[in-house]
Amino acid sequence: MSRLRIFFSSAIFAFRAQFEWLNPTMWLTMKFVISLSQMAFFVFVGLFIKGPSAIPFIAIGNALQSVSWNTVFSIINITSNDKWGGTLSILLATPAGRLPIFIGRAMIHVLDGILSVTISLVFASLLFGVNFGQANALALTITVLLTAFTMTGYGLLIGGFSFYFRDPLIFANIFTFILLIFCGVNFPVQDLPQPVQAVSYAFPLTYGVEAARRAIDGGTLFDISGLLGSQLLVGLVSMMLGYFFFRSFERVARKTGRIEAV
Amino acid sequence: MKAEGDMPKMPQALKVVYSAFRMAMLHWIADPQWVIPNIIAPFVFTTVALTLFKGSTGPFGLYAILGGGIMGMWGNTLYSSGFAIEFEKWQGTLEEVMAAPSKLILVIAGRSASNAVFGLTNMAAVLLIAVLGFRVPLGIENPLLFIVALILTLLSLSALGLIFASAFVLSRSAQALTNGLETPLYIISGSMFPVALLPFWIHPAAYILGPTWGVDAIRLTASQEYASQTFWTGMGTNLAIILDLAVMVLITLAYVVIATVLFKMVEKRARIQGTLVEA
Amino acid sequence: MIKQRAQHGHATGKAIIAEHLCKVFNITKGTLRRTKTQVVAVKDVSFEVDYGELFGVVGPNGAGKTTTIKLLTTMLIPTSGRATVLGYDIQRDVTKIRERIGIVLGGERGLYTRVSAIDNLRYFADLYGVPADVRDKRIKELLQFMGLSERARDRVETYSKGMKQRLHLARGLINDPDLIFMDEPTIGLDPEIARETRKMIKELVEKGKTILLTTHYMFEAEELCKRVAIIRSGEIVALDTPSGLKKYVMDTSVVEVEGFGITEKEVARFKEISDVLSVSADLGENKQILKIQTSKGSEIISEVQEILKNSRIYDIKIKEPTLEDAYLRLVES
Numbered sequence: 003m004s005r006l007r008i009f010f011s012s013a014i015f016a017f018r019a020q021f022e023w024l025n026p027t028m029w030l031t032m033k034f035v036i037s038l039s040q041m042a043f044f045v046f047v048g049l050f051i052k053g054p055s056a057i058p059f060i061a062i063g064n065a066l067q068s069v070s071w072n073t074v075f076s077i078i079n080i081t082s083n084d085k086w087g088g089t090l091s092i093l094l095a096t097p098a099g100r101l102p103i104f105i106g107r108a109m110i111h112v113l114d115g116i117l118s119v120t121i122s123l124v125f126a127s128l129l130f131g132v133n134f135g136q137a138n139a140l141a142l143t144i145t146v147l148l149t150a151f152t153m154t155g156y157g158l159l160i161g162g163f164s165f166y167f168r169d170p171l172i173f174a175n176i177f178t179f180i181l182l183i184f185c186g187v188n189f190p191v192q193d194l195p196q197p198v199q200a201v202s203y204a205f206p207l208t209y210g211v212e213a214a215r216r217a218i219d220g221g222t223l224f225d226i227s228g229l230l231g232s233q234l235l236v237g238l239v240s241m242m243l244g245y246f247f248f249r250s251f252e253r254v255a256r257k258t259g260r261i262e263a264v
Numbered sequence: 265m266k267a268e269g270d271m272p273k274m275p276q277a278l279k280v281v282y283s284a285f286r287m288a289m290l291h292w293i294a295d296p297q298w299v300i301p302n303i304i305a306p307f308v309f310t311t312v313a314l315t316l317f318k319g320s321t322g323p324f325g326l327y328a329i330l331g332g333g334i335m336g337m338w339g340n341t342l343y344s345s346g347f348a349i350e351f352e353k354w355q356g357t358l359e360e361v362m363a364a365p366s367k368l369i370l371v372i373a374g375r376s377a378s379n380a381v382f383g384l385t386n387m388a389a390v391l392l393i394a395v396l397g398f399r400v401p402l403g404i405e406n407p408l409l410f411i412v413a414l415i416l417t418l419l420s421l422s423a424l425g426l427i428f429a430s431a432f433v434l435s436r437s438a439q440a441l442t443n444g445l446e447t448p449l450y451i452i453s454g455s456m457f458p459v460a461l462l463p464f465w466i467h468p469a470a471y472i473l474g475p476t477w478g479v480d481a482i483r484l485t486a487s488q489e490y491a492s493q494t495f496w497t498g499m500g501t502n503l504a505i506i507l508d509l510a511v512m513v514l515i516t517l518a519y520v521v522i523a524t525v526l527f528k529m530v531e532k533r534a535r536i537q538g539t540l541v542e543a
Numbered sequence: 544m545i546k547q548r549a550q551h552g553h554a555t556g557k558a559i560i561a562e563h564l565c566k567v568f569n570i571t572k573g574t575l576r577r578t579k580t581q582v583v584a585v586k587d588v589s590f591e592v593d594y595g596e597l598f599g600v601v602g603p604n605g606a607g608k609t610t611t612i613k614l615l616t617t618m619l620i621p622t623s624g625r626a627t628v629l630g631y632d633i634q635r636d637v638t639k640i641r642e643r644i645g646i647v648l649g650g651e652r653g654l655y656t657r658v659s660a661i662d663n664l665r666y667f668a669d670l671y672g673v674p675a676d677v678r679d680k681r682i683k684e685l686l687q688f689m690g691l692s693e694r695a696r697d698r699v700e701t702y703s704k705g706m707k708q709r710l711h712l713a714r715g716l717i718n719d720p721d722l723i724f725m726d727e728p729t730i731g732l733d734p735e736i737a738r739e740t741r742k743m744i745k746e747l748v749e750k751g752k753t754i755l756l757t758t759h760y761m762f763e764a765e766e767l768c769k770r771v772a773i774i775r776s777g778e779i780v781a782l783d784t785p786s787g788l789k790k791y792v793m794d795t796s797v798v799e800v801e802g803f804g805i806t807e808k809e810v811a812r813f814k815e816i817s818d819v820l821s822v823s824a825d826l827g828e829n830k831q832i833l834k835i836q837t838s839k840g841s842e843i844i845s846e847v848q849e850i851l852k853n854s855r856i857y858d859i860k861i862k863e864p865t866l867e868d869a870y871l872r873l874v875e876s
Contacts (some may be wrong), residue, residue, distance in 0.1 A: 040447050042447075044365055045460050048316060050458070052316060169297065172297070172304075189316055243299075276672050279672075280670060287666050290657065308862075355655055356652025363618050365672060409678045538568060
């Protein structure tokens with residue numbers, strides 16, 4: 003099987019796997035209702051505590067964070083479905099190259115993530131009055147693409163080591179929601195206690211959120227290149243680590259003969 | 265739990281509710297980790313709120329803590345009560361339970377009540393974070409009314425849980441929407457900010473939720489500062505609390521009526537189509 | 544119509560009266576293209592059971608045994624037909640029936656595995672409205688009767704299959720029912736445990752209980768039941784005592800042939816012989832066994848030798864027809 007074919011069939015597989023777990027109603031719900039209501043929730047909290055000036059900051063932050071449902075949450079659930087559904091052993095039994103499988107499946111999440119963020123940004127503009135008048139379209143587009151891509155890497159990383167644990171749903175929840183605290187989504191990273199701030203920079207989303215804010219304010223690609231570069235680096239490292247976990251899990255499974263329901 | 269034989273005579277219906285409640289508690293003790301997914305979101309949301317609140321003045325700490333607690337109870341109601349009947353199916357006990365002479369609604373009511381109570385653990389966790397991590401000052405002005413309001417709110421949540429439990433069995437798409445309902449409920453119920461802040465057309469949705477009134481009452485019992493933001497501005501605090509609770513009780517009774525109808529539908533479907541009782 | 548009941552064993556009327564019970568399920572399949580089919584689980588079932596009787600319902604999988612039990616225990620509403628259980632109507636007096644019967648559905652489910660036996664029994668006792676003072680005493684007695692007293696406080700998930708089965712049985716007796724429905728109670732059990740379960744069932748009947756039992760083991764029906772109804776495709780094809788049922792096959796004998804080298808071809812040839820009513824074959828790798836039901840009796844042996852002349856014959860036996868043979872005949876004809 004050529005690598006390209008594996009890549010595409012993995013992508014289609016991931017697409018269908020996504021629909022098996024998320025039936026169409028649920029997929030639509032996630033796309034629209036969850037992202038919107040989360041953004042609304044924090045916008046109102048921000049409005050209540052800090053006043054109207056907080057709205058754009060929070061709306062944009064949550065718009066970018068909405069990528070995590072399709073990247074982080076979905077990936078962890080699907081990899082665990084594989085494990086529990088028993089298909090993982092079948093997958094690992096094939097001679098197909100691992101990397102194309104790995105990346106192919108990830109691609110569908112990237113596309114889905116881009117869609118989510120786009121829809122959320124539209125909400126931000128229409129419902130919460132975020133002003134896109136001065137936005138730099140190119141910079142913003144690249145930011146969104148890169149954020150979706152790198153957050154998929156993050157998702158693969160968490161999905162990778164959640165193989166070792168029995169309750170991936172807890173992981174999926176934790177690692178999707180903590181982004182709200184650490185990534186400068188609802189408040190600047192600087193508002194976190196000093197010692198904790200370093201953690202924020204391990205998440206690709208942190209860079210993406212900041213870059214998006216600058217792009218919407220009119221910043222050019224050049225202005226945000228530093229951020230994007232760091233984001234790309236963190237994202238690639240995550241993806242590599244995720245791949246490493248995936249392969250090492252396979253080795254462990256081969257040795258101990260245990261895959262399902264570890 | 266004390267030894268067997270310690271229960272005074274109770275009407276049979278209450279006995280069933282209590283027995284189901286006890287069974288749910290036993291399951292929780294056996295598997296405490298299942299509450300975790302339900303409480304992560306409220307926990308995180310509260311932390312965000314508390315961080316935003318740092319350095320501001322106003323009763324935000326109150327909102328954050330109570331809000332976090334209420335959100336945890338909502339989460340439990342939605343997921344655990346919503347899936348209460350499904351739980352029996354997964355355990356393989358649904359047929360036996362439905363074959364018993366006791367009404368299914370009583371059994372699920374017991375479970376639903378236990379879920380609302382579990383939500384209290386969320387409030388405790390949130391409290392801990394707020395006091396230790398964010399140094400929010402604690403103080404409840406009217407502890408007795410606070411407890412009364414809390415208990416009545418729990419009852420209202422349980423009744424709503426009954427509606428979820430039956431609706432989720434009657435309709436597959438209702439189940440799929442669970443994930444989407446969580447955050448909207450947090451918003452509409454005014455758990456972390458006053459309902460007044462929301463666009464006016466959402467207000468009716470807020471008002472038909474019993475717990476919204478309960479939360480308002482709880483905040484009133486906790487702090488005078490809140491008095492300016494309650495639904496009943498201009499009236500005395502105590503009167504406002506009583507009005508809140510009265511409205512909530514009425515709404516809860518309506519929930520019970522709706523739930524009774526829904527459960528009759530569930531049982532009818534089980535006995536005619538046999539679908540609920542398939543393994 | 545409410546019949547009078549005095550004490551157990553002296554009740555008048557019938558424990559169960561089923562009249563033309565019928566249950567049709569409407570099944571809708573598929574998400575995009577919805578197809579509707581009707582499944583007739585029970586077509587027309589009528590029978591009566593006396594108090595104190597151990598009544599058996601036997602049939603292949605899918606014959607309608609479980610559905611019949613569910614109809615009689617009010618778990619399902621019939622599409623048509625009526626029935627009374629302990630004198631109460633299955634549609635009008637649902638709660639009264641449920642309070643007074645025991646249901647043992649078999650298998651390993653029906654128990655909360657994460658809690659103890661005592662908690663399970665206590666819970667169901669409450670669901671069945673057993674008064675608190677009676678409840679605890681009865682739980683103790685039941686656990687003793689089932690040999691579970693020592694492990695009563697352990698979680699059910701730590702129990703062996705046999706123990707779970709016994710607990711399941713105990714749960715079915717928690718309300719001290721006079722009438723107990725058991726759906727395939729020994730299915731999937733080790734022979735040892737199955738034997739013990741049958742012993743317990745007999746003991747219950749000796750105590751005066753009425754039991755309706757379904758099974759697809761004929762020998763079990765023969766051993767336990769006073770009368771047996773054979774059900775096939777939702778209808779009762781025969782209802783009699785075990786010896787009465789055997790009369791269906793009295794005119795036949797079963798010739799059992801054990802050999803090697805017997806193939807489907809030979810089996811087919813046997814089936815073609817007139818006076819051969821049925822042939823069941825167990826064609827293993829090292830040995831094949833044929834059971835030929837025939838009215839010819841020993842006369843068929845020469846034909847056996849002729850057809851099997853290219854195979855090795857180890858043994859030929861002629862046997863008295865059993866209930867199993869009657870069953871096969873009735874079910875497969």
